[in-house]
Amino acid sequence: MPDVTKTDVKTGAADPVGATPPVTATASTPEKARSLWGDAWADLRRSWIFLVSSVLILVLLLITFFPGWFTSEDPILGDLAKHYLQKPRLSDVGSADWLGYDQQGRSVFARVIYGARASIAVGFGTTVVVTVLGGLVGMIAGYFGGLVDSILSRLTDIFFGIPFLLGTMVILNSFQERTTWVVIGALGFFGWTQVARVMRGAVITTKQADYVQAAKALGASTPRIMFRHILPNTLAPVIVVATISLGVYISAEATLSFLGLGLSGVSWGNDISDGGNSIRVAQWIMLYPSIMLSITVLAFIMLGEAVRNALDPKMR
C-alpha cells in the first residue's frame, strides 16, 4: 500500500485520527500514559508464565532450525541390530542415543529432535493462514454489515458446524503425499471460523468509535479506514485466539498423524502412533515424543494465556 504510507507521512503526527488507541482516559495522568501495547508488555515481563513459555519456545525454535546442534545421529537411517534397544542406565544420560532405539533401530532421541520441525511448521503455518483468512472474512462481514454480513456469517456457521477433525480427515485422505503445505491447507480450510467470529465482533464495536467516524468524515478510503483505523484496535483479541490455537493446531496435526492421515515423514505424531503398537514391550518409543509434543503444546497455550491476561484490561 504505497499511497497509504505517503498520505501518512504528509499528515504526520498532526493526524487527528491516528491509528493509536484514544488516550483520553489516561490523559489526566500524563506520566503513566501508555498504550494498550505498552501496558501489555509491562505486564508480560512480570509474568512467570510468559517467561517460562518463551524460554521453552525459544529452545524449540533452536531445535527446529538447527537440529544438528542437538544430535549427530540420523533420524531416518535405522540399524536393525539395535531394534528395541533401551538404554535405561543413568550413565547413558547425555550420550547420543540415551533415549534408546525404536522398532526399526532408529535413535529415538534423533527422531524426537528432528520431529520438532513438522510440528512447528504446521503450527505456525496454520496460524498464519487462519489469521489472515479469518481476519479478512471477519473484517469484511463486520465492516459492511447487512447482507454481506448475513452471507459471510452463515458461511462461517457452515464451516463451524462440520466437526474440525472430520473435515480435515476427509481432505487429507485424498492426498497420497501429505506435505506440510497440504496439512496446513486442510487445517486452515476448517480453522478460520473462530478468528472470523472474534474479528467480526471486534470490528462491529470498533467501527462505531468517534475516530472512525471522523476518518470517514475526512474522506478516508474504505481500505484505509479498515486497515489503518479499525485493524489496530481489533488486533488484541485476534492475537490471543491465534496464540492459543497455535498449540491446538500442533496437537491436531499429531492427532491426524496418529490416525494415519497426518504428515508423511518424521513427526512426533507418526512416532507416537508407531510406538503405540509396541506399547507393551517398549513404552519409551511412544513416551519421549509424547512428552515433547505435550511440552510444545503447553508452551504455546501458556504463552496465549499470558498474552490474554496482559491484553485483557478486565484481568487487571
Place this chain on the structure above:
Amino acid sequence: MGRYVARRLLQMIPVFFGTTLLIFLMVYALPGDPVRGLFGDKGGSPQVIAALRHEYGLDQNIFLQYYHYMKGILLHADFGTQIASGRPVTDVLGDAFPVTLRLASLAFVIEVVLGIVLGIVAGMRAGKLADNAVLLVSLLLISVPVFVLGFILKVVFAFELNWLPPNVNDSTNYNELLMPAIVLAAASLAYVTRLTRTSVAENLRADYIRTAIAKGLPKSRVVGVHLMRNSLIPVITYLGTDIGALMGGAVVTEGLFNIQGIGGTIYESIVRREGTTLVGLVTILVLVYLLANLLVDLLYAVLDPRIRYA
C-alpha cells in the same frame, strides 16, 4: 418466545443444507471411488463398475445426487446404502449411535460435574494455592493430546494396575466405558474449569453478591443461587457447542479403546470414501450440534431473567 424459536429454526435451515452440501462436495469432488474400492487390485470389468455406479446413482451430476440424497433423508428418513456392506445407512447408524451416545453422555457428565466444581473452588480462592493447582492441572489436560492421555491411562490403569479393562467389549457396561469417557472429557473438562473459574472470580466482586451477603443470606444460597445463576452463562454456551464436539472427537477415543461407535464408522467411511455413510453420519452430528445450540440460547432466558426473547 415461540417466534424466537421459529426464527432460530429458520436460520438453521441454510446452515443445515450448507454443511451437508459442503461435506457432500468434499467427499465426491476429491479423487477416489468407493465402487472401485469394492474390487481388489485386479479391478472389475468396466461394465460391472458402470452398472454398480448407476445403481448407487454415482453417475449423475453431483448436485442432482445431493438433491436425491436430501430428498431421501427428508421425506423417507432414508440415508442411503453403505456400499461396502450393502446395508442401509440407517441400520449402521442404529448400531453405532447408541454406543457413542452412551460414551459421550458419560463424558459430558464427568465434564460438567468435575469442571464446574473445580472451577468454583478455583474461582472462590482466586490467586491462592488451590487456584494455581487447578490452573496447572487444566493447562496440563489441555496440552496433553487425547491419544497420549489415552495411552498413559491404558498403561497405568489397565496394564500395570489391572484396575480397568484396556478395551471395551461390552459398550453397555459403564465400568468399561469409564476410562474412555475420562479421556474423551479431559480437554473439555479443562475448558469448563477455566471458564467457570474466570466467571466466578469476576462475579464474586459484583454488587448483587455484596448485597446478598450484607442482607445475611447463608453462604450456600449466595454461592448456589446468586453466584451460580450468573456465572454459568458462558459455561453453558461452551457446553452447548461441546456436545457435538464430543461425538465428533470420539473418532480418536473410540479407536484407542476399540469401541464400535460412530467414530469408528466415520473413520472407516472416510478411508473407504463411503460418501453416503459419511454424509449421513455428519448430518446427524450437525443436527445434534444445531439443536444443542438452540437449547443453549433458550436456557439463557431461564438462567438470566434480563435476557428476554421477543
